[in-house]
Amino acid sequence: MSQGQDGAEQRLVTPGMAVGPSTGKRAGSGVIAQNDAFIATRLGWLQELNNTVSVNPINATYMPRSGDLVVGVVAEVRNNLWFLNINGAFQGLLPMSLAPWKVEFGAARMHMDVGDVVLARVQEVDECHNVVLTMKGVGLRKLNQGAVLNVPVQHVERLRGPNNERLQQLRDMSDCRIMVGENGRVWVDGDNNAIAWSRNAIQRVASEGHKTNFDALMAELNTMNKGDA
Amino acid sequence: MVELVPTLLRQELARLAETNERLDGRSQWEGRAITLETDCLYNAEGSAKVTIGGTVVYAGVKFELRTPWPDRPTQGSLMCGAELRPVAGRKYEPGPPSPQSIELGRVVDRGIRESGCIDMDQLCIVPGEKVWGVMIDIHVLSDQGNIFDACGLAAIAALRTAVVPAERFDVGEDHKLSVNGTPIMASFTRVGGRYVLDASEEEELGGDERIHITLGDEGHLHSLQKGLKGVFTPAEFAEIFDVAQSRCVELRKLVAEQEAN
Amino acid sequence: MGGYGDVQLLRDDGKRLDGRALDELRPVTVEAGVLPAADGSARVTHGLNVAVVAVYGPMEAHPRKIQRQDRAVIDVRYNMAPFSTSDRIRPGFNRRSREISKVTADALESVVLVERFPRSKIRVEIEILAAEAGTRCVGITAAAVALADAGIPMRDLIVGVASGKIEDTVVLDLDKAEDNYGQADLPVGILPNTGEIAFLQMDGDLSPEEFDLAMEYNFKAAGEIHQIMVEALQRRYEGGEA
Numbered sequence: 001m002s003q004g005q006d007g008a009e010q011r012l013v014t015p016g017m018a019v020g021p022s023t024g025k026r027a028g029s030g031v032i033a034q035n036d037a038f039i040a041t042r043l044g045w046l047q048e049l050n051n052t053v054s055v056n057p058i059n060a061t062y063m064p065r066s067g068d069l070v071v072g073v074v075a076e077v078r079n080n081l082w083f084l085n086i087n088g089a090f091q092g093l094l095p096m097s098l099a100p101w102k103v104e105f106g107a108a109r110m111h112m113d114v115g116d117v118v119l120a121r122v123q124e125v126d127e128c129h130n131v132v133l134t135m136k137g138v139g140l141r142k143l144n145q146g147a148v149l150n151v152p153v154q155h156v157e158r159l160r161g162p163n164n165e166r167l168q169q170l171r172d173m174s175d176c177r178i179m180v181g182e183n184g185r186v187w188v189d190g191d192n193n194a195i196a197w198s199r200n201a202i203q204r205v206a207s208e209g210h211k212t213n214f215d216a217l218m219a220e221l222n223t224m225n226k227g228d229a
Numbered sequence: 230m231v232e233l234v235p236t237l238l239r240q241e242l243a244r245l246a247e248t249n250e251r252l253d254g255r256s257q258w259e260g261r262a263i264t265l266e267t268d269c270l271y272n273a274e275g276s277a278k279v280t281i282g283g284t285v286v287y288a289g290v291k292f293e294l295r296t297p298w299p300d301r302p303t304q305g306s307l308m309c310g311a312e313l314r315p316v317a318g319r320k321y322e323p324g325p326p327s328p329q330s331i332e333l334g335r336v337v338d339r340g341i342r343e344s345g346c347i348d349m350d351q352l353c354i355v356p357g358e359k360v361w362g363v364m365i366d367i368h369v370l371s372d373q374g375n376i377f378d379a380c381g382l383a384a385i386a387a388l389r390t391a392v393v394p395a396e397r398f399d400v401g402e403d404h405k406l407s408v409n410g411t412p413i414m415a416s417f418t419r420v421g422g423r424y425v426l427d428a429s430e431e432e433e434l435g436g437d438e439r440i441h442i443t444l445g446d447e448g449h450l451h452s453l454q455k456g457l458k459g460v461f462t463p464a465e466f467a468e469i470f471d472v473a474q475s476r477c478v479e480l481r482k483l484v485a486e487q488e489a490n
Numbered sequence: 491m492g493g494y495g496d497v498q499l500l501r502d503d504g505k506r507l508d509g510r511a512l513d514e515l516r517p518v519t520v521e522a523g524v525l526p527a528a529d530g531s532a533r534v535t536h537g538l539n540v541a542v543v544a545v546y547g548p549m550e551a552h553p554r555k556i557q558r559q560d561r562a563v564i565d566v567r568y569n570m571a572p573f574s575t576s577d578r579i580r581p582g583f584n585r586r587s588r589e590i591s592k593v594t595a596d597a598l599e600s601v602v603l604v605e606r607f608p609r610s611k612i613r614v615e616i617e618i619l620a621a622e623a624g625t626r627c628v629g630i631t632a633a634a635v636a637l638a639d640a641g642i643p644m645r646d647l648i649v650g651v652a653s654g655k656i657e658d659t660v661v662l663d664l665d666k667a668e669d670n671y672g673q674a675d676l677p678v679g680i681l682p683n684t685g686e687i688a689f690l691q692m693d694g695d696l697s698p699e700e701f702d703l704a705m706e707y708n709f710k711a712a713g714e715i716h717q718i719m720v721e722a723l724q725r726r727y728e729g730g731e732a
Contacts, residue, residue: 016646016683041643059641073235089548115236147241271538271620273573283526289573316544316615318527366572371525
């Protein structure tokens with residue numbers, strides 16, 4: 001059966017697979033109780049933490065939660081609001097009242113137009129998946145330069161590391177400003193070579209971070225030419 | 230569905246173009262990895278699967294018996310169509326054939342037809358009564374950029390492996406379709422102000438117009454198409470035309486190697 | 491079901507024309523994650539059948555009128571490529587593919603945890619590239635693997651499988667000749683974990699006893715195919731790609 005502890009070999013489970021007795025344990029995400037057993041509902045790695053059995057999914061769609069930092073792209077502009085694509089099933093709504101500018105009715109487009117990229121936060125999500133965004137808050141703004149990279153949503157956590165340690169290390173090594181959105185979009189700003197380096201580094205951390213020793217990976221990335229030569 | 234083009238993507242592509250770099254690190258005239266597989270579908274009389282990067286395309290050849298056109302009683306016919314169904318990507322929607330899929334099919338069709346690689350008289354069984362109609366259907370399963378080159382390659386590779394199913398139609402023995410030549414398409418997209426070969430999905434999203442060049446074995450032009458909004462100069466065309474020549478030789482070699490196996 | 495009787499489908503040794511035993515499947519292969527553009531995908535070969543499935547979503551359900559406030563809808567398109575059959579099929583929807591799409595969607599909505607995604611749709615694109623009898627079942631099997639690959643939560647991995655009757659004998663998994671000249675076909679979609687059935691069609695002529703035997707064959711075969719599906723998903727990800 002599964003170990004689930006850090007570093008232990010993990011077990012890949014598929015939907016419908018029985019993953020052990022449910023007695024005395026709680027069903028976490030990706031797991032349902034059926035009779036006396038737990039059944040996995042998603043493809044992923046089985047995990048048992050604090051008496052809760054869950055599945056760490058291999059693929060996931062971004063499901064917004066309030067407080068999430070997201071990188072959005074303006075998809076639609078109305079007189080008094082913007083709709084932003086936030087890489088989820090539904091667009092997020094940014095009302096004029098939650099924009100960082102004083103906007104007159106009808107002048108929304110002067111501040112942000114379709115295609116513009118912004119750093120925003122999820123203000124609230126209702127049970128019907130309606131998402132309201134805000135740009136009021138420290139650091140929330142329209143992003144006028146830099147590049148947006150996509151990483152699988154389920155690997156965002158891996159990229160940041162505990163207490164944002166990995167992210168900070170990446171920032172230091174890359175000479176780039178890096179912001180990681182919960183929605184799988186990463187904003188990177190620096191010169192061409194630095195962005196190219198970050199693009200590669202971030203993709204490698206996202207795709208290999210779980211099997212490679214992280215320090216070794218960072219050391220390897222650090223030796224890679226950042227284009228000074 | 231109209232796709233959303235992030236302003237930052239266009240900006241980044243323009244910035245990379247200044248130093249002639251590309252998002253995925255390729256050089257301006259460098260293509261992605263290509264795989265070609267032929268004879269891979271039961272029921273198709275000729276078939277091919279092509280992948281270019283993350284783009285996946287199948288082509289299948291079918292034959293039917295038909296009466297020839299009255300003004301060309303000894304000639305069979307060739308038709309090539311492409312389907313861009315919703316399977317190919319998030320942006321594709323169900324419905325009748327889109328203008329994009331019709332353009333795609335017709336550009337591939339012209340390249341093959343005009344190269345003269347199929348002798349239409351060879352497709353005649355009884356003059357004025359019975360000729361073969363050859364149909365190449367192209368099916369795009371995954372669009373991650375440059376589906377035109379993938380479709381062109383799949384179509385000619387499938388055609389070159391096709392066997393005329395004469396026995397099933399009771400008109401003689403099965404025999405290989407004779408195909409004289411290997412017309413190849415090379416496509417260029419304007420990205421960040423200059424042309425690149427074999428654009429990726431992101432480059433197409435943040436790019437502008439595209440040009441498709443189909444060349445025959447002798448390096449002659451057989452079909453040209455400019456698509457999407459944008460203009461180009463004769464000097465720009467001269468440059469990509471040179472690149473197209475070497476690209477087509479390369480891909481033609483790939484088809485020949487596959488056939489030799 | 492086509493004409494009965496005239497064509498011999500069972501050999502004198504009791505085996506079928508292709509040498510299979512009565513309860514033996516054609517060879518099945520499954521591969522997950524074959525279409526890079528899709529959120530999840532799979533390719534299944536079953537005998538000479540080839541099905542490729544792409545899954546997209548969950549995404550906002552459009553047009554609005556198909557939206558359900560309490561759950562996701564599954565938007566299935568089953569399509570046979572023009573070159574997939576011996577006579578070319580004209581592209582486009584027909585009554586047969588519409589019906590198969592609908593009942594497949596009904597089956598998949600019974601296993602996907604659709605209530606997790608109100609107002610959404612999940613697109614399931616089933617493309618049959620080569621057809622040799624039994625394509626709807628191959629499509630269901632491939633759809634299940636593609637949905638799992640896309641990370642969609644489900645109660646089970648549904649398996650499509652069929653039995654039928656030839657020369658008054660119940661057999662598993664009809665091939666093309668057996669389908670053309672057989673007497674009955676019973677395609678089902680089985681949930682291997684619970685033993686429930688989410689997809690059922692039948693045409694032809696079966697006695698109650700023959701039906702029971704055909705279902706017994708189907709359940710046994712579903713277990714075998716399920717094993718291949720699970721192995722395909724494990725093969726894709728246990729190499730450490732995730």
